[in-house]
Amino acid sequence: MAGLATQFGSGAMTNSIGDFKDSACLLSIGANTTEAHPVIGFEMKQAVKRGAKLIVINPRKVGLVRHADLWLRPKSGTNVPLIMAMCRVILENGWHDEAFMAARCENLEAFKESLEQYDLESVSRITGVPAEDIKAAACMYAKNTPAAISYAMGICEFSHGTDGVMAVGNLAMLTGNIGKPGAGVNPLRGQNNVQGACDMGALPTTYPGYQSVTDPVSQAKFALAWGKTSGLKPGITLSEMFDAACDGRIKAMYIIGENPMLSDPNLAHIEKALRSLDFLVVQDIFQTETTALAHVVLPGASFAEKDGTFTNTERRVQRVRKAIEPVSGSRPDWLVTCQIAQKMGAQGFDYKGPYDIMNEINRLSPSWGGITYERLDACGSLQWPCPTVEHPGTPILHTHVFTRGRGKFMPLDYFPPFEMPDDEFPFLLDTGRALFHYHTGTMTRRVGGLNRFMNEEKLQINPADAQNLDIRDGDMLSIASRRGKVTARAKITDVTPAGTVYMTFHFRETPSNLLTSPGRDVVTATPEYKACAVKVEKVKVEKLKSGGEG
Amino acid sequence: MNLSGLREQANNAWKAVNEPSRPQVLVGQATCGEASGAGEVNHSILETLKRLGIEADVHSVGCIGACYCEPLVDIVKPGAPRICYHSMTPALVSELLEDYLVKDNPRPDLALGVWGESRFGIPALFELPMFKPQMRIALRNAGVIDPENMMHYIARGGYTGLERALKMAPEAVIAEIEKSGLRGRGGAGFSTGLKWKLCRQAKGSPKYIICNADEGDPGAFMDRDLLESDPHAVLEGILTGAHAMGAAEGIIYIRAEYPLAIKRLVKAISQMRDIGLLGKNILGSGFDFDLRIVMGAGAFVCGEETAMMNSIMGRRGTPRPRPPFPAESGLWGKPTSINNVETWACVSAIMEKGADWFSSFGTEKSKGTKTFSLAGKINRTGLIEVPMGITLQEIIFGIGGGIPGGKSLKAVQTGGPSGGCIPASMLSLPVDYEALTKAGSYIGSGGMIVLDEDNCMVETARYFLSFTTSESCGKCVPCRLGTRQLLTILTDITQGKGKPQDIPAILGLGKSMRQGSLCGLGQGAPNPAMTTIAYFREEYDEHINSHVCRAGECRALISYTIIAERCKGCAICLRACPSAAITGEKGKPHVIDISKCSQCGNCLDVCPKKFNAVVKVPAAGPAAVPAAKG
Amino acid sequence: MAQTVKFTIDGKQVTSTEGTTVLEAALSAGIFIPNLCFHPDLEPYGGCRMCIVEIQGMRGMPTSCTIKVAEGMIVKTFGPEIDKTRRDALQLLLANHPTDCLACVKNQRCELQKVAAYMGVTERTMQRTARPQAVDESNPFFKLDRNYCILCARCTRTCNEITCVNAIDLVSRGDETRVSLFQDQQFMESICRSCGECVARCPVGALVSKNTVIPSSEVLTTCCYCAVGCSMYLGVRDGKIVSVRGNSEGKSNKGKLCVKGRFGIAEFVTHPDRLTSPLVKGENGQVQASWDDALQIVADRFKTYSPDEIAVVASARTTNEDVYAVQKLARAVLGTNNVDNCARL
Amino acid sequence: MQQISDILSFHRADRSDLIPILHEVQSRLGYIPPEAMQAAADHVGMSASEVYGVATFYSAFKFKPVGRHCVKACRGTACHVKGSEKILAEIEKALGIKDGDTSADGEYSLETVACLGSCALAPVLVVDERVYGRVTPARVKSILRGER
Incomplete structure (x- = not known):
C-alpha cells in the first residue's frame, strides 16, 4: 500500500463499500471480487443494475465480466502502461478535471512528461488491448462521475506492483475522483484484518497508527508509554526475514496465525529458512505445514472464542465477540503473547482483557482515539481516522486535502514482471483465490460442505493451450517452474487467457507456491504471486502421484 | 416530401x-x-x-x-x-x-x-341484411383495397388525417381525439384522448407508444383482419399518436400466430419508410419517429399492458401492480402509451373526417362504432362493425342471420375469458361499454361467440377456466391458485361430482379473485362461471343434484345407445368407434358396451340420418328419454 | 433529504418520508398488515395479495407494498371485504401447501403460519390442489423443497436484485410456475454460488438450511474470512455454534453473507483437529506440554536473542488487540522492529 | 452452433433482443436447445437461468426437437363450441400421439394453440403454415395427407 501512501499520504481504501451504489462508473482492476470479496461483488453488481457503468481490467474472465460494459484483457503485468495510456487519452481529450488538479495536486509536469512513452499504439502492443478499447475505457471512466476504482492483488502482486497502484492513483487524481462520495481508489484487502494488522503497527516501519519508527518523537512517546521500546532503525520485512533466516542473521521467530509454508512464494526457500532457525514458535488453531517445523506450538483461540475488534478493508472497526468458551486447552492470542511477555519479566502486559488493550490503543494511536468499545457497542462500527470520542469517523478520506497535503502525480516507467515465459518455461502462472476456500485452507478445508464444491487444486488452462498440448479436462498435469514442481488436474476454461495458467494456493496437497517467483515489489517487497514462468506437461499414469516436491 | x-x-x-x-x-x-x-x-x-x-x-x-x-x-x-x-x-x-x-x-x-x-x-x-346495419369506420377499407398497395390506401383518403394532424399542435390533436369520445377498443374502454394527454404531460424522454396487436381473446379476430386488410389505417393512427404524444419510437406488439398480418405490416412499414413517413423529419414537419414490430410468443396475459411491456423488454410477461401507470413509467421506465389496433384505426379516421363526424355515431357515453367477430352457432359468421348501442338482437338475428339448424339461441359470450355469457332473454341489450358491464359481461376486444341449446353452460364456464388456468402468469395467488380451484370445482360438476356447496364456493372465491387479483386476467377469470351461475343456475343445479346435462355436452353425464328397432346393422358406427365399444353382426342390430364407451359421439355423428338409430341419453337414471332431439 | 409525508392509516395520523411504501410506513408505525412476498431488501412485487388495503380515491384494493405514501392519503387496512379477499388468497395457498407443520423445520418461524394465525384461520376450506413437486437436496448446506413453496419469489428476486447471480428464476407459468435453475438442473450442477441469501429470505419451509438447530442465544460479531468484515450473529446452543445469520444493521454487508461466512464457520471452530495443548519439540518430535512449561521455554529462549536476531510475524487474521499485543512484545520486550504481517497476500 | 452464432450476430447485446433471438432459433431449428439459451444468455448479458425462465414462460417456445410437420389444433372458444375436442381426438388417433408430442418417426408434432383467430371458420386446424377451416372429424385424415 506504499503506492497510495506516497501519493495521497494514506494507503487505505479512500471510500466505503456502501459508496459503490453512488458511483456512475466502477473500474475494477486486477480483482476477482465475486470470488474473493463476494459481498462487495453483490454491491458492485447492484450498482451496475441501477445503471452504473462497469469497466473490468483483468487478464482473466472473472465473474464481474458478465456484468461489465467494457472488459479489457491486458497481458499479465502490463497494468502500468495500460492505465498510463488511459491517463494520456484523458489529458489529450481534455476530459480531465483541471480545477481539481490545480487546487489539490502537484508534480503534474513530470507526470505529463512520463506519459509521452505511452502512446496508444505502443501500449496496445505491450498490453494486447486494442487501442479503441483503451480509449473507450478512458472515456467511460472520465465521463461518468463519480467513478470509483477498486483493485486487489492483481495489481499489487507484481514486482512493480507499487507502480501499478500509483498509476491508478494518477488516474483518479486526473479526473478529480478523490475525496467525494462514489469515487475514490479502493484497494480491496485480502484477509479479514490486514488493515487492522497494519494499523496496529505489525509493520517493520511503523508503530500503531502509522507513526514512523524512525521518528524520534514517536519513539519517545512509545518508550514513555511502554517503559522501553525498539530503536530508530526500521525492521526487516517478512520476505527479508526468511532471507535472513537462511543466512543465519535471524535465529528465532515467533509466528502467529500464519502459514508461510503454504502461503508464501518460493516455498523451498521458506522451508530452508524455517529449518535454519535456532528457535521457532508458532501459534495457531490447527496444525499446519508451519507448526510442523516449530520448536514450540501454542494453541490459539478462534475468533468465535474471544473478544476484540477487526478492521475491514474500508477502515471500519467492528467488534468481535466471544460466542463460546475457547475450546479446551486453547487461549486467546493476546493472552498468550502477554503471558510470554510477563514470563520474560516485562511490565505493562497485565491487561484484564481486550478492553484494556483498546484503551491503550486509543491513547497511543491518534487516528484511533475515539474508537472505544462503548462506542462500537452503541453504533456498531467506526471508520478511522476517528481521533476523539465525539468524532463520527471518516467514511471518505482526502475530502478537502490529501492526508499528505497535495496529491502527488507520479511519473512511471514500465517494467515487465521479474520472470517472463521463455522456451523452457513457456507459460505464465497466475495464482489467486477461489470462493469456496480461504487462504491455506486450514479452516475451510475442514468444512465438509465447502469441500463438496472444491476439493482439489485444478490447473486452469485455456482451451487453445489445452488443444496444443493434447490435454483434456481432468488430465493429471505436472507444473514445474525453476523452483519446484507440483501436479494437478486440468480444468480447461476460457476464464484463463491463452499462454497463462492459473492455480489457487488453498491446497496443501498441491502447494502452488513451490512454483512462484522470488520476485518482489521493489518498494514493498510484496511477492510477485501473479507472474512466474512454468511449463506444463501431462503426467503418464504410472508416474502419477499427487502433491509436490521442492 | x-x-x-x-x-x-x-x-x-x-x-x-x-x-x-x-x-x-x-x-x-x-x-x-x-x-x-x-x-x-x-x-x-x-x-x-x-x-x-x-x-x-x-x-x-x-x-x-x-x-x-x-x-x-x-x-x-x-x-x-x-x-x-x-x-x-x-x-x-x-x-x-x-x-x-x-x-x-x-x-x-x-x-x-x-x-x-x-x-x-x-x-x-x-x-343486404348482413351489411345494412353496419357502419364501417375502422374497417373502411377492409376487403375493398389491396392491403399491400399503398396507393389504394392513399386514394381512399389515406394519410390526409396525418397531414392535417401534423399541421396542428400536439395538444390540439389530443383535444380532437378527446372530443371524438373515442375510448380504448381493447376492452377497458378508457378515454383515448385522456390517455394521450397523460402521456403527453408525463415527464421523461424518450416516450414510447405501443400498438397492442396481441389479440389474445379466443374468439376475437378483428385485429388480425384489420391488419391483414388495411395495415396503413392502423399505422397512420400510430403516427398521429406519436406526433400528439411526442413519442420517438413505436412498437407494434403482435401475436406470432398471425403470420400474414405480420407480413403485411412489415411491407406497409417499408412502404412508409420509402416515402419518408418514418424516420427523421416526417413530411417536413420536423417530427422524428420510427417503428418496429415485436412478436409475442404465446402468452395471453401479455395483452395486459404492463405484462406486454415486460415482454418487449425481454422479460417474463408478468404484469406488475399499477400505479405507476405506463403513462408515467412504462418501457424502460419512460412514459409509454399503449393503444389497441382498432383504436389506432379509428384515430386515423377521426383525423380525416373530424371528431364531430365520429361522435355522431354511437351512444351518449360510447361513441363511434365497434367491430365484433361473430362466431360459434350463428349462420353468418364473420367480422362486422356496428354503431355502438345496437342491440344484440339486431346483431345476431339481423346481421348474423340467426342460429343454424333450427336450434334455439341459448347465450352470447362476449369479452373473451374475462367476459360473460349473456342469456337469450337479454337480447334487447344495447351493445356499449356500460350496458355489457352491467350485465356482468364485458365488451372486451369484441369477440362474440353464439351458443345454442347444445352448449352446456357449466361446460362453457369450465372451458374458460381451463383457458385462464393455463394462461395465468402465476404471479399472484388469487389468479394462479384461484383459477385452478375454480377449474377443479367446475370439472367436478361437469363430471357429476358436484356438491351443493360448490355454487356458493364459486361465487365467494370469484368475488375475492375479482377484488384481489393483480391484473385483469385474474380479476376477470371468474366471470364466465359467475355469469353462467347468475343466468343459468338451473343447469348447475341439474348437474349437481340430478347429474343431468341438458345440452348433452358433458360426457360423464351422457351415454349413447342404439335403438334396436331402428338399427339396420350397417356397421358404420362400429367402424367409427375409437374404443371398440360397439359390437354386432352385419345386418343385425348393434349394441354399445357402456363400460368401454368414451362418449365421443362418433356413432351418433355417423349413423345415417335415415336410420337415426343412435341416441344420446342421460348416463344416470333410466335410459328412457333422449336428451337431445334427433 | 426526503420530504416528510403525513397521512392516515385506519384513522391514525402517520408520518413517513416520501418514497416509503404504505406497507413499510404502516409496519414502522406499529400497524400490522399481513404480508408474504414483501421483503425490505427487495423491490415491491405485489404477488401474494395479503397486504391489500383500501385507499380513498383509488379503485379496488391496491397492495400496500406497491403504493407509495402521499400527503393526505387515507388508508384502511381492514374491513369485511378486505378480510374475505385476503382470507381466500390465504386459503388458496393453504390448499396448495403441505399440512404437516410439525414436520417442517420452519414450524413457528414460518411466515405463512404467522399470517394464518393473525387472520385466525384454523382450518382449510378449499379443495386441495397441491401436486407433488421436485425436491433438490444436492447442495450440502441447504435444500429446496418445492412442495412448501408459495411462489412469493423472494428467493429469485434475491438472486437477481441482491446477489445478481441469477442462478435461480421462476420457470414456466401459471400454476406450473416453479423456482428452478437452468434446464431444471440441480443446485450443484448450476452456477449457484451457495451464498444462501435466498435461504435467509424464504418465508416458509421451501429453502431451508440442512441440519437446522434453533440457537438458545445469539452473539453479534464480525466474520473471520475476507476483508469485507461482514457483521453477523453466531447462534449458540449447548456451547456450540449452531447457526449464522447476517446482521442487517451491519454497515459493510447490510445483512448479506457469502457461502464461507454463512456455512463455513461452525464446523471448523469446534473441529476435532483443533490444537488443544501446547507442543514442545523434543528428541521424539513434538510432544504435549503444559501451558506453564511451554510459555516458560519460550520466554527463556527469547531472552537469549539480541533484537537483530529475532523476528515476529503477526497475523492479519487475529484481532487488533492480539496484533497490538504482539507488536508491543516485539518492540517493548524483544526490542526489535522486525515485526511484519502477511499484508501482501 | 454456427447457426446460433449467425443469429446472434444480427442482434444487439440487449435484453430486449432475447425474445426475437429465441423466435429465430426456433424458426431455424424447430426448437430451442440448451446451448442456444446459454449462447443467447451470454450475448445479451443474462444468466442462462434467466433466459430459461423467460423462454419457458411463453408457450410458443419448444424445448424438444419437433417433427417435420407441425399440426396445430385451435382450442379457441369458437372452435371449442363447434367441437374442436373431437377434431383433436381424431388427430391424436390418426397420428398416434398426444398434444405436445412428436410421432416416433419424426414426421408430425401436435400442439394446441390458444386461438388462431380464424374463428369464423371454426373449427380450425393448421398444418405447417396452411390454415384449414370448417374441419370435421371425417376431414382430418385427408388434411393430414396434405389434401384439402
Whole structure:
C-alpha cells in the first residue's frame, strides 16, 4: 500500500463499500471480487443494475465480466502502461478535471512528461488491448462521475506492483475522483484484518497508527508509554526475514496465525529458512505445514472464542465477540503473547482483557482515539481516522486535502514482471483465490460442505493451450517452474487467457507456491504471486502421484 | 416530401380498378379466405384467364367480413360495377369467369351483391341484411383495397388525417381525439384522448407508444383482419399518436400466430419508410419517429399492458401492480402509451373526417362504432362493425342471420375469458361499454361467440377456466391458485361430482379473485362461471343434484345407445368407434358396451340420418328419454 | 433529504418520508398488515395479495407494498371485504401447501403460519390442489423443497436484485410456475454460488438450511474470512455454534453473507483437529506440554536473542488487540522492529 | 452452433433482443436447445437461468426437437363450441400421439394453440403454415395427407 501512501499520504481504501451504489462508473482492476470479496461483488453488481457503468481490467474472465460494459484483457503485468495510456487519452481529450488538479495536486509536469512513452499504439502492443478499447475505457471512466476504482492483488502482486497502484492513483487524481462520495481508489484487502494488522503497527516501519519508527518523537512517546521500546532503525520485512533466516542473521521467530509454508512464494526457500532457525514458535488453531517445523506450538483461540475488534478493508472497526468458551486447552492470542511477555519479566502486559488493550490503543494511536468499545457497542462500527470520542469517523478520506497535503502525480516507467515465459518455461502462472476456500485452507478445508464444491487444486488452462498440448479436462498435469514442481488436474476454461495458467494456493496437497517467483515489489517487497514462468506437461499414469516436491 | 405528389398517382391506380379499361378480379385473401381455399381459387383464376386469353388484372384484397361464404371474388368488368361472388371454388370461379367475361353472363346465382346499386338482378351488397346495419369506420377499407398497395390506401383518403394532424399542435390533436369520445377498443374502454394527454404531460424522454396487436381473446379476430386488410389505417393512427404524444419510437406488439398480418405490416412499414413517413423529419414537419414490430410468443396475459411491456423488454410477461401507470413509467421506465389496433384505426379516421363526424355515431357515453367477430352457432359468421348501442338482437338475428339448424339461441359470450355469457332473454341489450358491464359481461376486444341449446353452460364456464388456468402468469395467488380451484370445482360438476356447496364456493372465491387479483386476467377469470351461475343456475343445479346435462355436452353425464328397432346393422358406427365399444353382426342390430364407451359421439355423428338409430341419453337414471332431439 | 409525508392509516395520523411504501410506513408505525412476498431488501412485487388495503380515491384494493405514501392519503387496512379477499388468497395457498407443520423445520418461524394465525384461520376450506413437486437436496448446506413453496419469489428476486447471480428464476407459468435453475438442473450442477441469501429470505419451509438447530442465544460479531468484515450473529446452543445469520444493521454487508461466512464457520471452530495443548519439540518430535512449561521455554529462549536476531510475524487474521499485543512484545520486550504481517497476500 | 452464432450476430447485446433471438432459433431449428439459451444468455448479458425462465414462460417456445410437420389444433372458444375436442381426438388417433408430442418417426408434432383467430371458420386446424377451416372429424385424415 506504499503506492497510495506516497501519493495521497494514506494507503487505505479512500471510500466505503456502501459508496459503490453512488458511483456512475466502477473500474475494477486486477480483482476477482465475486470470488474473493463476494459481498462487495453483490454491491458492485447492484450498482451496475441501477445503471452504473462497469469497466473490468483483468487478464482473466472473472465473474464481474458478465456484468461489465467494457472488459479489457491486458497481458499479465502490463497494468502500468495500460492505465498510463488511459491517463494520456484523458489529458489529450481534455476530459480531465483541471480545477481539481490545480487546487489539490502537484508534480503534474513530470507526470505529463512520463506519459509521452505511452502512446496508444505502443501500449496496445505491450498490453494486447486494442487501442479503441483503451480509449473507450478512458472515456467511460472520465465521463461518468463519480467513478470509483477498486483493485486487489492483481495489481499489487507484481514486482512493480507499487507502480501499478500509483498509476491508478494518477488516474483518479486526473479526473478529480478523490475525496467525494462514489469515487475514490479502493484497494480491496485480502484477509479479514490486514488493515487492522497494519494499523496496529505489525509493520517493520511503523508503530500503531502509522507513526514512523524512525521518528524520534514517536519513539519517545512509545518508550514513555511502554517503559522501553525498539530503536530508530526500521525492521526487516517478512520476505527479508526468511532471507535472513537462511543466512543465519535471524535465529528465532515467533509466528502467529500464519502459514508461510503454504502461503508464501518460493516455498523451498521458506522451508530452508524455517529449518535454519535456532528457535521457532508458532501459534495457531490447527496444525499446519508451519507448526510442523516449530520448536514450540501454542494453541490459539478462534475468533468465535474471544473478544476484540477487526478492521475491514474500508477502515471500519467492528467488534468481535466471544460466542463460546475457547475450546479446551486453547487461549486467546493476546493472552498468550502477554503471558510470554510477563514470563520474560516485562511490565505493562497485565491487561484484564481486550478492553484494556483498546484503551491503550486509543491513547497511543491518534487516528484511533475515539474508537472505544462503548462506542462500537452503541453504533456498531467506526471508520478511522476517528481521533476523539465525539468524532463520527471518516467514511471518505482526502475530502478537502490529501492526508499528505497535495496529491502527488507520479511519473512511471514500465517494467515487465521479474520472470517472463521463455522456451523452457513457456507459460505464465497466475495464482489467486477461489470462493469456496480461504487462504491455506486450514479452516475451510475442514468444512465438509465447502469441500463438496472444491476439493482439489485444478490447473486452469485455456482451451487453445489445452488443444496444443493434447490435454483434456481432468488430465493429471505436472507444473514445474525453476523452483519446484507440483501436479494437478486440468480444468480447461476460457476464464484463463491463452499462454497463462492459473492455480489457487488453498491446497496443501498441491502447494502452488513451490512454483512462484522470488520476485518482489521493489518498494514493498510484496511477492510477485501473479507472474512466474512454468511449463506444463501431462503426467503418464504410472508416474502419477499427487502433491509436490521442492 | 409531401403526399400531394403521390395522390394523383394513387387516384389513377385506384381508378384503374374501379373504372377499368380491362377486367379486374379481386380475391379476398385474408387468413379466413385462405383457410377456405382462396389460394386455390386465385390459382384457378390465373389459369382460366390464361386459357381464355383474357387480359385482366388480378388483385388480392383483404376481408370484407363475410367469412361464412368465403372465398369471395369480386369482378369489375369495364363499364360494369364491381360484383361480389361468394363461396367460390376453383371450378366455380373458372365457370364464372368464362360466363361473365366471355359470354357476358354475370351469373346472379353465384353473386352475393353489387357494389353500389342493384343490377343484373343482383342485390346491392350494402343493402343486404348482413351489411345494412353496419357502419364501417375502422374497417373502411377492409376487403375493398389491396392491403399491400399503398396507393389504394392513399386514394381512399389515406394519410390526409396525418397531414392535417401534423399541421396542428400536439395538444390540439389530443383535444380532437378527446372530443371524438373515442375510448380504448381493447376492452377497458378508457378515454383515448385522456390517455394521450397523460402521456403527453408525463415527464421523461424518450416516450414510447405501443400498438397492442396481441389479440389474445379466443374468439376475437378483428385485429388480425384489420391488419391483414388495411395495415396503413392502423399505422397512420400510430403516427398521429406519436406526433400528439411526442413519442420517438413505436412498437407494434403482435401475436406470432398471425403470420400474414405480420407480413403485411412489415411491407406497409417499408412502404412508409420509402416515402419518408418514418424516420427523421416526417413530411417536413420536423417530427422524428420510427417503428418496429415485436412478436409475442404465446402468452395471453401479455395483452395486459404492463405484462406486454415486460415482454418487449425481454422479460417474463408478468404484469406488475399499477400505479405507476405506463403513462408515467412504462418501457424502460419512460412514459409509454399503449393503444389497441382498432383504436389506432379509428384515430386515423377521426383525423380525416373530424371528431364531430365520429361522435355522431354511437351512444351518449360510447361513441363511434365497434367491430365484433361473430362466431360459434350463428349462420353468418364473420367480422362486422356496428354503431355502438345496437342491440344484440339486431346483431345476431339481423346481421348474423340467426342460429343454424333450427336450434334455439341459448347465450352470447362476449369479452373473451374475462367476459360473460349473456342469456337469450337479454337480447334487447344495447351493445356499449356500460350496458355489457352491467350485465356482468364485458365488451372486451369484441369477440362474440353464439351458443345454442347444445352448449352446456357449466361446460362453457369450465372451458374458460381451463383457458385462464393455463394462461395465468402465476404471479399472484388469487389468479394462479384461484383459477385452478375454480377449474377443479367446475370439472367436478361437469363430471357429476358436484356438491351443493360448490355454487356458493364459486361465487365467494370469484368475488375475492375479482377484488384481489393483480391484473385483469385474474380479476376477470371468474366471470364466465359467475355469469353462467347468475343466468343459468338451473343447469348447475341439474348437474349437481340430478347429474343431468341438458345440452348433452358433458360426457360423464351422457351415454349413447342404439335403438334396436331402428338399427339396420350397417356397421358404420362400429367402424367409427375409437374404443371398440360397439359390437354386432352385419345386418343385425348393434349394441354399445357402456363400460368401454368414451362418449365421443362418433356413432351418433355417423349413423345415417335415415336410420337415426343412435341416441344420446342421460348416463344416470333410466335410459328412457333422449336428451337431445334427433 | 426526503420530504416528510403525513397521512392516515385506519384513522391514525402517520408520518413517513416520501418514497416509503404504505406497507413499510404502516409496519414502522406499529400497524400490522399481513404480508408474504414483501421483503425490505427487495423491490415491491405485489404477488401474494395479503397486504391489500383500501385507499380513498383509488379503485379496488391496491397492495400496500406497491403504493407509495402521499400527503393526505387515507388508508384502511381492514374491513369485511378486505378480510374475505385476503382470507381466500390465504386459503388458496393453504390448499396448495403441505399440512404437516410439525414436520417442517420452519414450524413457528414460518411466515405463512404467522399470517394464518393473525387472520385466525384454523382450518382449510378449499379443495386441495397441491401436486407433488421436485425436491433438490444436492447442495450440502441447504435444500429446496418445492412442495412448501408459495411462489412469493423472494428467493429469485434475491438472486437477481441482491446477489445478481441469477442462478435461480421462476420457470414456466401459471400454476406450473416453479423456482428452478437452468434446464431444471440441480443446485450443484448450476452456477449457484451457495451464498444462501435466498435461504435467509424464504418465508416458509421451501429453502431451508440442512441440519437446522434453533440457537438458545445469539452473539453479534464480525466474520473471520475476507476483508469485507461482514457483521453477523453466531447462534449458540449447548456451547456450540449452531447457526449464522447476517446482521442487517451491519454497515459493510447490510445483512448479506457469502457461502464461507454463512456455512463455513461452525464446523471448523469446534473441529476435532483443533490444537488443544501446547507442543514442545523434543528428541521424539513434538510432544504435549503444559501451558506453564511451554510459555516458560519460550520466554527463556527469547531472552537469549539480541533484537537483530529475532523476528515476529503477526497475523492479519487475529484481532487488533492480539496484533497490538504482539507488536508491543516485539518492540517493548524483544526490542526489535522486525515485526511484519502477511499484508501482501 | 454456427447457426446460433449467425443469429446472434444480427442482434444487439440487449435484453430486449432475447425474445426475437429465441423466435429465430426456433424458426431455424424447430426448437430451442440448451446451448442456444446459454449462447443467447451470454450475448445479451443474462444468466442462462434467466433466459430459461423467460423462454419457458411463453408457450410458443419448444424445448424438444419437433417433427417435420407441425399440426396445430385451435382450442379457441369458437372452435371449442363447434367441437374442436373431437377434431383433436381424431388427430391424436390418426397420428398416434398426444398434444405436445412428436410421432416416433419424426414426421408430425401436435400442439394446441390458444386461438388462431380464424374463428369464423371454426373449427380450425393448421398444418405447417396452411390454415384449414370448417374441419370435421371425417376431414382430418385427408388434411393430414396434405389434401384439402
